[in-house]
Amino acid sequence: xxxxxxxxxxxxxxxxxxxxxxxxxxxxxxxxxxxxxxxxxxxxxxxxxxxxxxxxxxxxxxxxxxxxxxxxxxxx
Amino acid sequence: xxxxxxxxxxxxxxxxxxxxxxxxxxxxxxxxxxxxxxxxxxxxxxxxxxxxxxxxxxxxxxxxxxxxxxxxxxxxxxxxxxxxxxxxxxxxxxxxxxxxxxxxxxxxxxxxxxxxxxxxxxxxxxxxxxxxxxxxxxxxxxxxxx
Numbered sequence: 344x345x346x347x348x349x350x351x352x353x354x355x356x357x358x359x360x361x362x363x364x365x366x367x368x369x370x371x372x373x374x375x376x377x378x379x380x381x382x383x384x385x386x387x388x389x390x391x392x393x394x395x396x397x398x399x400x401x402x403x404x405x406x407x408x409x410x411x412x413x414x415x416x417x418x419x
Numbered sequence: 420x421x422x423x424x425x426x427x428x429x430x431x432x433x434x435x436x437x438x439x440x441x442x443x444x445x446x447x448x449x450x451x452x453x454x455x456x457x458x459x460x461x462x463x464x465x466x467x468x469x470x471x472x473x474x475x476x477x478x479x480x481x482x483x484x485x486x487x488x489x490x491x492x493x494x495x496x497x498x499x500x501x502x503x504x505x506x507x508x509x510x511x512x513x514x515x516x517x518x519x520x521x522x523x524x525x526x527x528x529x530x531x532x533x534x535x536x537x538x539x540x541x542x543x544x545x546x547x548x549x550x551x552x553x554x555x556x557x558x559x560x561x562x563x564x565x
Contacts (some may be wrong), residue, residue: 352436352464359552361553364556371475372474380488391461391462394450414479418541
């Protein structure tokens with residue numbers, strides 16, 4: 344198990360943004376982004392929950408027949 | 420579609436996610452306040468999907484059929500995504516045209532129009548602590564020379 348596998352909900356859902364920055368959290372995220380699925384390769388499918396009805400959706404079901412645009416975000 | 424993540428700048432009004440129920444409640448609040456009409460998906464409390472794709476707070480990925488990664492940006496620019504999709508579709512559908520097209524891959528740095536006033540309003544929406552902690556973070560970046 345690498346350090347990322349051991350990421351807890353407390354670390355991922357940090358309560359204080361300045362502590363996250365002081366610990367270099369955003370630099371680690373940028374590095375993880377670069378190393379994650381490369382252009383021209385196939386991404387792994389993952390299960391997600393649809394907010395409106397709670398149904399479990401697999402990413403693979405969304406990119407079966409047409410391109411999929413996936414934006415990530417929160418309030419800010 | 421839109422994947423709701425952790426709260427990047429938690430505050431008194433929109434706190435960090437300490438439970439699955441809190442994450443769902445914040446996602447519904449965002450949907451209702453912002454009026455997001457796209458399907459919203461939520462991953463687990465530890466952000467398994469968010470982290471697998473890099474964990475950046477407002478990134479965009481585009482996949483072709485079968486999950487082929489054709490676009491990844493560590494920050495979202497709607498104009499850039501739209502422009503890319505137009506070019507990609509035109510290239511992929513060019514097989515029946517006279518002009519031969521060859522696929523290639525690129526990585527490049529782009530610029531997007533920032534909206535500091537809108538961002539500040541979002542921080543204030545999350546709570547005074549979100550504003551203070553972002554100011555603290557800015558001081559850290561200045562010390563680092565970022």
